[in-house]
Amino acid sequence: MDALENLALESLVITRRLRVPLDAPAGAVAGWGETAARQLDTALLSVGFKCSAALLARLAGLPGETVVDIGVRVLAAVRRLTGDHVQHNAYFIDFPANVPDTVEFWAGLLREALLDPVAAARVRPPVLDLLSLPGYGRYRHTYAELLAAHAELIPLAGDRVTVLEPGGSLESEARGLYVSLAGSEVPLAAEDLAVLRSLASSCAEQPEHVPVRENRAVVNEARLAAGLPLLVDTVTDVLRLACGCSGGDVTLASPTRFRSFRRAERRALLAALDGLPPVKHGDVPRHREQWKRLGERLHPHEFPQFPRAVQVFEVARGVRSAAGLDSRVEAALSAGRTADAVELLETSPGALLRRIDHLLRTGSSASAVLDAAERAAGRASGRVLLSLREHLQNRLAPAAAGRVFVNRYGRAWAAPDDRAPLGGEAPARMLAVLDEEIARRLPDPGELTVDPDVLDVALPLSGKGVVPGLGMLPRGSLSPVDGELLRFFVHWRQTERRTDYDLSALMLDASYGDPAHISWTNYANDFAQYSGDLTDAAEGATEFVDIRLSEATRPIVVPQVNIYAGEPFDEAAEAFFGFMTRGAGQEGRPFEPRTVRMKSDLRGSGRIALPLVFLRGDDGAWRAKWLHLYLKGNPGFNQVEGNRVTTSLLVRSIVERDHLRVRYLADLLRTKAASTGQTASTGRATYIGLEAPADLPPGSRVYTAGTLHELIPA
Known part of the structure; x- marks a missing residue:
């Protein structure tokens, strides 16, 4: 390097x-x-x-x-x-002090415009664009002037210190x-x-073992370049690899324009396809057009020594038929042959367990379905077992807000839950099977130490919606919010076009109703304050919202970032969100890095970002619940007032969902240690926490916020 x-x-x-x-x-x-x-x-x-x-x-x-x-x-x-690598200026130089009333602010700008002959010529009825008033949306002071207007930060013991x-x-x-x-x-x-x-x-x-197929495609790129054997067990593994080598999408969510492959690369890809049995060809029709385009680059007929590879492209062109597992299962279920569907699914344990809810609702023998599921549990991945465990515990106590669906990009939508309940003893039996199998796969922890702060962190069953950053936790995690003042912020810098992001907050009562908001259309209420609207970010722009937690009259606060105009999150030169907490009397700049509790980049195809929600519990303590959601929104002019119904429904669906947390695996590890007699005398130790302490014994297994995915059993 x-x-x-x-x-x-x-x-x-x-x-x-x-x-x-x-x-x-x-x-x-x-x-x-x-x-x-x-x-x-x-x-x-x-x-x-x-x-x-x-x-x-x-x-x-x-x-x-x-x-x-x-x-x-x-x-x-x-x-x-x-986020301290940029200068965080604020629209109002004294923020959070001396921020004017919203109407007073607009009236002042209009008065300034009318007193300026050049500007007054542009201010004509019947239509008045307030956003075009001179002086609006751009800093009216330098960063140095902002620093001069604020006292030094008063350090407190509760400030974040990361070791x-x-x-x-x-x-x-x-x-x-x-x-x-x-x-x-x-x-x-x-x-x-x-x-x-x-x-x-x-x-x-x-x-030699890469369990997630998208990760495997990336590793296979290096193996192909080094001339090592490829890790493939399905034809789709080869397609993902070809996409990755062409600079495309290994998730196959978007089409790839394949490059020309060298002869040695074509031989390696075709050899990998030829090594798979024809029963695997049923996966080809799912990505038929991509396979056709790949065949044009690989020229399989130039390699007669790989006849089964040729068959793959014949299936893609429709010359040869190959029914996939899903189509055969659906055909059996449509004909009422549930037993046949279960028999087919037993060849793919993960697919069987993912369909267990549906199979139990088909009216077939629950005992036969559960027997098959019990046999499949020992062969399915740990992630599938944990996902099914979370699914079933939510089916036993469904959320009032209904079901929530989140795709790989963090885009979410909610729908009523109209599924028939799972009756009888089936859910309890299935939960017992899952608990036993998950516990069997966990390692003996030896002396186990678990930081109480990590118990309410959700298990990372997928990392796709979570952008790495400071203090980031999986969707559904709960973390305490200490401090009397909560301040969240967004910073962005445009690449080419004028870009206007709006930081806002939706406030709701305990029943997710009675909405109020803070945004550029409403600067303040009794307990919250907005730093001012910026509409251009050629040199970077930052907006803040302050929440005085002890004075908050609504227990649910939902920060959001709306794209009003300009570049999407993933096209901007830079875009990130975060929050800070401070003591009531703690002065300092609007942005103080030692008070930042969380910071992460914004990305995704949505036009509205919902990073997390702040909740006040019955005990009066505030907590953050992590959302990592994006709404589609409108092409432009998104405002908090326009999405409050959708936002309220989605937030409620996530908040009321019973996520599987670290507490669950910690309890299983404790039980396993007690049953196997593993104690400190074995010389092994396991620590699970948000950060690792300094006094751990040498050789300890350590799981922290950045490595929680390693807790998921194989």
Whole structure:
């Protein structure tokens, strides 16, 4: 790898693992490394980070110049992680003080326009565009002037402090991250897939087991380039690989324009297809057009030694027929032959378990269906077992808001739940089977320690909707919100077109009704305040909303980012959302990195982002529940007033859903440790928490927020 790749990789390890890659020390070094390490620790505190004792000791043994170079890179990485790499100006210089009333503000702008002869010529009835008034939507002061208007931040003990630990060499840290992502039992976010691709090209060791097919396609790209055998067990694995090699979508959600393949690559792809039995060809019709286009690039008839590969493309062109499993199952169910459908599904354990609810409602023998499901449980993936477990516990206590559906892009919609209930003993029997099988697959934890703060974190059964960032948790997770002042923010910078994002908040009562809002059309109420509307972000723009939690008259607060005009989230040069918490008397700039609790990029095809919801419980404490949702919205002019019904329904569906949490697996691990007699005397230890403490025994298995996917059993 060249120097630039090394720098990018080092930043990746720091931000994803909170570890600083360090080469093994060559011995004691005379110099000022200890002084430089202390200076770095002080600088890190200003952005809410600090060095662990072990990291300080490692840095102290290095030359001072080396520590300074490392410190510059570490600071740059963590500042970007918190969003402190940009200047966060506010429209009103004194925000949150001296923000005018909404009507007063508009009247003032109109008065200024009428007093200006040039501007007054543009202000003519009968139509008056308030957004075009001079001075609206653009900063009227510099960032330096904003800093001068605000006092220094008063540090409080409750401010966030994230500890950085020492790591191994950059090569070993990269390999560990690669193995973790490649071996993930859950689909990865698009950002993680990109990381996996960059690591696969530089890590010499290639894993032999990659359970998620999209991850497998990325790993296969590296294996194909290195001339290694491909990891394929379905024809679709080969199609995904061809898409990835062409710079396309390995999820197959969008069509790919295939490149020309070298003869050696064509031989390898066709050999992989030829090694699969014809029974696998039933998957071809699902992506028929993509297979036709791929056949035009691979020229399978030039390789007569691969006759079964030729058959794949004959199926795609309709010359040869091949019925897939789904079509055969649907035909059996349509004819009322449920027993035949169950027999077919037993060849694919995951498919059988995903259909168990439907099969139990077909009126067939529940006992026969459950017997088949019990046999399939031992052969299905751990993720399927956990997903079914979550599904069944929600079927026993359905949410009043109905069902919610979320696709791979985070786009969501809700619908009434009109399914017949699952009666009898079937749900209880199935839950017992799942609990037993999941517990069997969990490793013996030895001495188990679980941080109480992680118990209400949802298990990451899919990572697709979660963009990596600071403090990010899976959809459905609950986390406490400490502090008297909640401030959330959005920052964006346009690429080419004028882009206007609007930060807003929908406030609801306990029954998800009586809506109120804060936005550019309503600057304030009794407990919330808006920082002002910015309509152009050529140099970057930031908007804030303050919520005084102790004064809030509504227990549900839903932040949202609306695209009013301009570039979508994934086309803007930069777009991210986050929130901070502060004490009531804690002064400082509108944006203070050490108070940031969460920050993540915005992306997705929707025009309205719903990152999370803040809820006040019966005990009066506030908590955040993570949504990671996007609404389709309108092509332009989206406002909080226009989506409040849809937003309320979706938020209620997520809040009332009983997500499977870390608590569930922790209980199974405790039971397993007790039943097998695994104690501290075995010398093994397992820790599960949001962050790893410094006093863990050597060799401990550690699961933190960034590696919770490793908890999902195979």
